[in-house]
Amino acid sequence: MNRLLKEYPQEVEKTLAKYPLEQKRSAVMPLLYLAQRDKMHIDRQDMIDVAEICGITETEVKAIAGFYTLYHEEPGGKIRVQVCTDIACALRGADEFYAHLCERLGVEDGGTTPDGAVTVEQVKCLAACHNVPVFQVQNADGLTYYENQSVESALEIIEKLRQGESQEEAA
Amino acid sequence: MSHILLRHRDIPDINKLDVYLANGGFSAFRKVVTGMDKQAVVDEVKKSGLRGRGGAGFPTGLKWSFIDNNSWPHYVVANADESEPGTFKDREIMEQNPFQFLEGVAIASYAVGANAAYVYLRGEFWQQAHFLDECIAEMEKAGFLGDNLFDTDYSLRIYTHLGAGAYICGEETALLESLEGKRGQPRLRPPFPPSVGLYGKPTIVNNVETLTNVPPIIERGADWYRTFGTEKSPGVKIFSLSGNVEKPGNYELPLGTTFRELIFTHGGGIPNGRGVKAIMPAGASSSVIVATDEALDTPMDYEQVQNVGSVLGSASVIVIDDSYSMEWVVNKTLHFFKHESCGKCTPCREGTYWMLNISNRIHQGRGSAQDVDLLYDVAKQIQSKCLCALGEFSTMAVVTGIERFRTDFDSQGQSTPAEG
Numbered sequence: 001m002n003r004l005l006k007e008y009p010q011e012v013e014k015t016l017a018k019y020p021l022e023q024k025r026s027a028v029m030p031l032l033y034l035a036q037r038d039k040m041h042i043d044r045q046d047m048i049d050v051a052e053i054c055g056i057t058e059t060e061v062k063a064i065a066g067f068y069t070l071y072h073e074e075p076g077g078k079i080r081v082q083v084c085t086d087i088a089c090a091l092r093g094a095d096e097f098y099a100h101l102c103e104r105l106g107v108e109d110g111g112t113t114p115d116g117a118v119t120v121e122q123v124k125c126l127a128a129c130h131n132v133p134v135f136q137v138q139n140a141d142g143l144t145y146y147e148n149q150s151v152e153s154a155l156e157i158i159e160k161l162r163q164g165e166s167q168e169e170a171a
Numbered sequence: 172m173s174h175i176l177l178r179h180r181d182i183p184d185i186n187k188l189d190v191y192l193a194n195g196g197f198s199a200f201r202k203v204v205t206g207m208d209k210q211a212v213v214d215e216v217k218k219s220g221l222r223g224r225g226g227a228g229f230p231t232g233l234k235w236s237f238i239d240n241n242s243w244p245h246y247v248v249a250n251a252d253e254s255e256p257g258t259f260k261d262r263e264i265m266e267q268n269p270f271q272f273l274e275g276v277a278i279a280s281y282a283v284g285a286n287a288a289y290v291y292l293r294g295e296f297w298q299q300a301h302f303l304d305e306c307i308a309e310m311e312k313a314g315f316l317g318d319n320l321f322d323t324d325y326s327l328r329i330y331t332h333l334g335a336g337a338y339i340c341g342e343e344t345a346l347l348e349s350l351e352g353k354r355g356q357p358r359l360r361p362p363f364p365p366s367v368g369l370y371g372k373p374t375i376v377n378n379v380e381t382l383t384n385v386p387p388i389i390e391r392g393a394d395w396y397r398t399f400g401t402e403k404s405p406g407v408k409i410f411s412l413s414g415n416v417e418k419p420g421n422y423e424l425p426l427g428t429t430f431r432e433l434i435f436t437h438g439g440g441i442p443n444g445r446g447v448k449a450i451m452p453a454g455a456s457s458s459v460i461v462a463t464d465e466a467l468d469t470p471m472d473y474e475q476v477q478n479v480g481s482v483l484g485s486a487s488v489i490v491i492d493d494s495y496s497m498e499w500v501v502n503k504t505l506h507f508f509k510h511e512s513c514g515k516c517t518p519c520r521e522g523t524y525w526m527l528n529i530s531n532r533i534h535q536g537r538g539s540a541q542d543v544d545l546l547y548d549v550a551k552q553i554q555s556k557c558l559c560a561l562g563e564f565s566t567m568a569v570v571t572g573i574e575r576f577r578t579d580f581d582s583q584g585q586s587t588p589a590e591g
């Protein structure tokens with residue numbers, strides 16, 4: 001049975017209610033977020049499930065998932081740390097911040113920590129150019145901004161999230 | 172002067188419904204629904220001279236008057252995609268003064284006969300979308316959204332929709348595609364959204380800040396609004412100031428304020444005893460302004476910024492000090508546009524790829540003596556050949572950067588002239 005309908009019947013219903021009856025397709029983006037929530041990536045079965053609810057083909061869903069950067073088709077860390085290194089931030093030291101953070105975490109640009117928990121990547125402007133350095137964390141809880149950071153404060157936040165994640169795994 | 176848009180800076184907790192109501196909230200919406208003809212609302216906004224704050228500066232009332240009344244239903248879509256590098260004003264509005272924005276959405280919807288409105292937020296605004304959902308639920312409970320509003324036959328519902336990381340979805344037709352559950356790629360125009368928009372129906376797309384101007388205009392009148400700003404660019408604007416300044420942030424000021432006042436009086440000037448070298452007034456999409464005295468004394472409005480070879484756009488003013496090379500700035504902007512090109516048309520898809528390629532060569536000191544000219548030519552080739560403005564935007568910093576700061580490029584490019 002369709003996993004989304006089984007696990008999130010209320011969310012699916014609420015999502016569909018936002019759009020005209022004959023425009024179920026509009027729900028594809030919110031449903032992809034829902035499908036991605038637990039694993040932090042989208043697999044083939046997810047696409048089939050989303051396609052079924054929206055009344056479109058799996059291929060169409062795949063094209064949409066591939067177009068947007070916040071959907072992940074490759075498995076990575078369940079915690080994605082996304083640092084803005086775009087122009088306005090770079091003028092305030094974001095490139096150096098990012099390089100130091102990667103070094104301290106022992107990862108390459110875009111890489112995942114050896115325990116598989118945290119993926120670190122560069123992103124484009126987050127609309128927080130006055131609070132540099134800034135990064136967002138994408139995980140099962142959605143997206144959270146952390147602004148005016150230092151490498152130390154960032155490491156602390158990441159450590160806390162990592163602990164929360166491993167407790168959840170154990171439970 | 173008290174704020175018209177960033178009212179939370181004068182009135183704490185105005186992002187709570189009871190505080191907003193205690194400060195006159197929703198009286199403009201009540202006024203239009205219970206006592207004003209649709210046309211009268213459109214006329215008042217026309218008269219105010221309000222122009223779109225999303226970048227293009229198109230007159231808002233005029234856009235509303237284009238709605239096709241032979242095709243129904245109608246929609247209003249608020250553009251909360253805010254992804255132009257250097258822009259962070261809509262986010263502050265939605266976090267701190269959300270009800271004024273939502274009241275603007277409601278008035279616009281009434282004025283064009285829409286019973287449903289969507290707020291399209293960039294995917295990164297996950298928190299803001301959830302907060303707006305709460306605000307909308309409170310409005311429903313308080314009788315400002317739903318059926319038979321204020322005991323009339325007018326009904327309205329507002330919904331949020333989250334994007335998922337794509338700058339191009341700020342372009343209004345790409346946004347509508349995305350909202351319809353497709354890849355966010357721009358449509359051929361005409362037809363324009365006021366005739367054929369969301370689900371093929373007449374649709375008005377306006378920026379968050381544009382809509383937030385509407386309640387005070389209705390409340391206090393077009394003549395009052397015109398006491399701010401200039402003749403052709405009336406009203407106030409939120410300037411997002413970033414880059415090499417002491418106090419980056421949002422500043423709400425009358426249109427026509429000079430760059431100098433924004434950067435030095437409000438922004439506290441340039442840190443570390445540096446001088447200001449260049450200004451990008453419209454984010455990464457800007458033509459780069461050489462920061463001469465004449466440029467600094469230029470009033471920031473839709474007309475006069477053009478006199479110094481740029482545009483006001485979304486008024487995301489990025490300040491660059493004299494320790495940076497323009498070659499580096501251009502390289503950064505190209506990383507952005509290469510990443511964000513939606514790939515629909517060849518000049519932009521291939522052009523941004525090649526521009527970044529050549530720019531990387533120059534940046535890494537691997538360029539040949541001809542590479543700067545080549546980069547310039549490729550940019551020129553792209554211009555006026557693209558389906559949407561993104562392609563054009565990608566060339567602005569390249570062309571003006573090379574024209575106005577050529578030596579910054581040559582000193583990089585000529586280091587290894589023998590390589591190709």
Ligand SMILES: Cc1cc2nc3c(=O)[nH]c(=O)nc-3n(C[C@H](O)[C@H](O)[C@H](O)COP(=O)(O)O)c2cc1C
Nearest residue numbers: 223224225250252253254341342343377378381560
């Ligand atoms: C590549 C591109 C990106 C854009 N991004 C935004 C954006 O993030 N927010 C916005 O309001 N308008 C954006 N626009 C402008 C919209 O297409 C549209 O003109 C605007 O939303 C209309 O609203 P306004 O008249 O109230 O400004 C963008 C345009 C282009 C070409």
Ligand code: SF4
Nearest residue numbers: 513515516519559562
């Ligand atoms: S100009 Fe670029 S962003 Fe615009 S439609 Fe063409 S490829 Fe897409």
Ligand code: FES
Nearest residue numbers: 084089126128129
């Ligand atoms: S450039 Fe980094 S948040 Fe805008």
